[in-house]
Amino acid sequence: MRRELCEALVARAARPELVFLTGDLGFGALEPLREALGERFLNAGIAEQNMIGVAAALASEGLEPWTYTIAPFCYARAFEQIRNDVCLHRLPVRMLGNGGGYGYGVMGPTHHALEDYGVLSTLPSLRILVPAFDSDVADVVAAAGASPGPVYVRLGRGELPAGCRAPAYAPWRRLRAGRGPVVVAVGPMAGVAWGAFAQDGDAGPEVWAVSELPLALSPPPQAFSDALAGRTLCVVEEHVAQGGLGQALAAWCLTNAAALTGFRTVTAAGYPSGTYGSQGFHRRESGLDAEALRGLLA
Known part of the structure; x- marks a missing residue:
């Protein structure tokens, strides 16, 4: 779903308040977004806790921050920052976790996200979005962008069966x-x-x-x-x-x-x-x- 994510965020990039932070990931997929955002596209490095803290600060100043990394590096490495900096203040930080479930395959359990929405659903005011099909991503990005509070988006691989057409997005x-x-x-x-x-x-x-x-x-x-x-x-x-x-x-x-x-x-x-x-x-x-x-x- 990375291509669809990039397209949806490029379409949203005209908003001057939008800031995108990546945890040193997205190469070979998010270059069009980097070109569209310019200096508003920030590589936070392999420092996910700091990335979430920075995003919370940006949100507190009225900006629209989106963070991107693989799912376990988001919810597991930065849980304290998500809890304390984002959710307890109900700040509208949009956290994008790529490769939900077993998505990262042979990279093993350190790269699998098997507890993410269970863990995050314990936090106050956090909305969790899990698109089922590639065609859902644009609507999910719009929903996350319109949310007044924190959002976690669990991205995976669209699994539309052959010969079937996905219905319009809905919860x-x-x-x-x-x-x-x-x-x-x-x-x-x-x-x-x-x-x-x-x-x-x-x-x-x-x-x-x-x-x-x-x-x-x-x-x-x-x-x-x-x-x-x-x-x-x-x-x-x-x-x-x-x-x-x-x-x-x-x-x-x-x-x-x-x-x-x-x-x-x-x-x-x-x-x-x-x-x-x-x-x-x-x-x-x-x-x-x-x-x-x-x-x-x-």
Whole structure:
């Protein structure tokens, strides 16, 4: 999604208050943005804590700062600064984390973001955006730019199934109707789930995409609530179970007395084999692939 991100920010670059800070990343992808912004494009170096602190200061002066690094270097290295400098002051810093989930593959667990939105959803006033498809990015950038408070954007790789057309962006979207189990997937995993059942008939699963968290800020729509009666709910996310959407939806279902017949989650399992590989390899080990999803809900 880096190309789409660059295009969306270039289109926004005419705003004189916009400042972009990168943690020494984006080479080979963000050069058009650097050209558009000139001295407002800052390389903060491999110093993510300082980058977030500087962004908070810029926001406090009325500017529009965006920070960019890979996802774990954002939420894990700079958590204290996100908490103290940004969120406790409700400052509109837009934090872009590239390579959500297992996105950085063979680079191993230091470069994987498996706890990011669970960790960040504990912070006050923080809005989390997780685009599912490449076509979502422009709308996500617009939403983040219009937000009055802090925003974390988890970028990944668009997973649009062949022959399918992504619906217009929304926090919650029904991708396919069906009378079977209701499948809810976060961000790019929605495309995987959609592809797994795209050829099924009306008796197949109903698939929903979620692109905004936490639920307190983006609660499920009434159409989703209505769809749950008498069905199994399955939550799919490239994130550990603790703090994920599955736990949040389980609590929501209890609070709202959802008449489910079953509840399942499919989450990032870490590293069952103790080895590292591509994003696809880690997804398969976790059951986060189309074949495993079909088997689970057969």
